[in-house]
Amino acid sequence: MKVVIVGSTGYSGIELVRLCEQHPHIEIGALISTSAGGETLGEVYPHLSHVHDSLSEWSLDLIASSGEVVFFATPAGVSSQWVPRLAERGLICIDLSGDFRLTDPGEYRSWYGREPAEPRYLEQAVYGLSEWNREAIREASVVANPGCYPTAALTGLLPLLAENVIDPGTVVIDAKSGVSGAGRSAKVPLLFAEVNENVRPYKVDGHQHIPEIELGCRRFAGVDLRVSFTPHLIPMSRGICCTVYAALTGGVTTDDIQALYREHYDEAPFVRLRGPGQWPQTKDVTGSNFCDIGFHVDERTGRVVVLSVIDNLMKGASGQALQNLNIRMGWPETAGLTGSPVYP
Numbered sequence: 297m298k299v300v301i302v303g304s305t306g307y308s309g310i311e312l313v314r315l316c317e318q319h320p321h322i323e324i325g326a327l328i329s330t331s332a333g334g335e336t337l338g339e340v341y342p343h344l345s346h347v348h349d350s351l352s353e354w355s356l357d358l359i360a361s362s363g364e365v366v367f368f369a370t371p372a373g374v375s376s377q378w379v380p381r382l383a384e385r386g387l388i389c390i391d392l393s394g395d396f397r398l399t400d401p402g403e404y405r406s407w408y409g410r411e412p413a414e415p416r417y418l419e420q421a422v423y424g425l426s427e428w429n430r431e432a433i434r435e436a437s438v439v440a441n442p443g444c445y446p447t448a449a450l451t452g453l454l455p456l457l458a459e460n461v462i463d464p465g466t467v468v469i470d471a472k473s474g475v476s477g478a479g480r481s482a483k484v485p486l487l488f489a490e491v492n493e494n495v496r497p498y499k500v501d502g503h504q505h506i507p508e509i510e511l512g513c514r515r516f517a518g519v520d521l522r523v524s525f526t527p528h529l530i531p532m533s534r535g536i537c538c539t540v541y542a543a544l545t546g547g548v549t550t551d552d553i554q555a556l557y558r559e560h561y562d563e564a565p566f567v568r569l570r571g572p573g574q575w576p577q578t579k580d581v582t583g584s585n586f587c588d589i590g591f592h593v594d595e596r597t598g599r600v601v602v603l604s605v606i607d608n609l610m611k612g613a614s615g616q617a618l619q620n621l622n623i624r625m626g627w628p629e630t631a632g633l634t635g636s637p638v639y640p
């Protein structure tokens with residue numbers, strides 16, 4: 297099957313190129329690039345020179361005629377304009393940006409500061425948190441791929457919320473991200489000297505992933521809640537670690553939590569659970585589509601601490617996008633995604 301990647305020279309775009317090249321059922325139909333259309337892929341990225349020849353200028357007709365699937369790996373505000381037109385022409389659209397993740401146009405406007413996509417497309421888009429929405433993804437024509445922080449946070453949090461073992465009013469999410477999470481465009485706060493030997497909290501007064509996390513809790517656990525969420529930028533290239541704190545409801549034990557995670561993720565090839573006392577680290581998942589989860593029941597405070605780690609460009613973006621295409625096409629969920637993490 298031929299796929300088209302839009303925004304192909306961005307970080308999640310080239311991660312998709314790398315993954316598509318290894319996929320048994322996918323061929324790259326076209327790589328669209330606004331900044332490098334007309335150049336070869338090897339001129340921009342020598343490490344990918346063997347994968348595909350040319351980068352193409354933006355053209356709706358070229359996208360529509362070059363593949364059956366289009367991935368948008370573009371900043372917010374781009375796909376909202378183009379996905380409806382491509383979906384109408386019969387393409388399966390998988391959008392990595394936030395443009396189709398929130399169903400309420402007003403909420404998108406207030407958190408992203410932009411005009412939302414047409415409401416009927418917001419309603420029609422299927423939220424691509426793979427492990428929690430497989431049935432809908434199988435039928436989707438537009439998949440809204442989740443944000444990186446919501447993927448890590450919801451994968452750790454949802455089983456606890458769905459089984460009513462935590463008090464929803466007490467959920468606090470502390471998250472750290474590597475710098476590739478901010479994309480490839482040049483910005484002073486992302487310079488080496490600004491990031492190196494530094495831990496920087498940011499958007500403490502409101503991050504755009506807060507409504508997405510809260511909507512995920514409503515969608516998949518049926519729980520209406522308000523979360524506290526604080527992201528931090530840390531000096532590494534890839535990886536997200538979400539540490540989630542919540543008060544336990546009475547009498548919940550380590551064994552109970554271990555059992556409920558096992559039950560929820562029994563058939564999830566990319567979610568790996570740690571035993572008690574084993575804490576996952578970002579290096580355990582680097583370069584892979586895994587989400588590793590560990591937890592600690594703190595009897596002293598009555599709280600549970602959940603640790604959820606992902607590679608932001610893989611499970612947090614391009615890896616999950618491909619996992620969603622696998623689900624959509626009825627291919628094995630792990631097709632093209634079987635690579636082990638890179639360590640050290």
Ligand SMILES: NC(=O)C1=CN([C@@H]2O[C@H](COP(=O)(O)OP(=O)(O)OC[C@H]3O[C@@H](n4cnc5c(N)ncnc54)[C@H](OP(=O)(O)O)[C@@H]3O)[C@@H](O)[C@H]2O)C=CC1
Nearest residue numbers: 303304305306307308329330331369393477479480608613
């Ligand atoms: N980085 C991450 O970890 C994650 C990112 N995301 C989301 O995925 C999307 C892509 O992120 P990321 O790859 O990091 O971003 P980058 O900034 O690295 O890449 C985005 C690319 O989009 C293209 N582009 C930029 N402006 C426009 C425009 N106006 N119209 C069309 N194309 C444009 C450019 O590629 P070209 O010049 O080749 O066209 C650019 O390199 C974003 O919406 C981001 O929020 C989601 C989860 C995780």
Ligand SMILES: CC(=O)N[C@@H](CCC(=O)OP(=O)(O)O)C(=O)O
Nearest residue numbers: 372393394443444473477478504
């Ligand atoms: C480190 C870093 O800056 N990360 C980005 C995550 C980008 C993202 O996934 O956001 P949307 O897809 O919702 O636009 C951020 O915190 O905004």
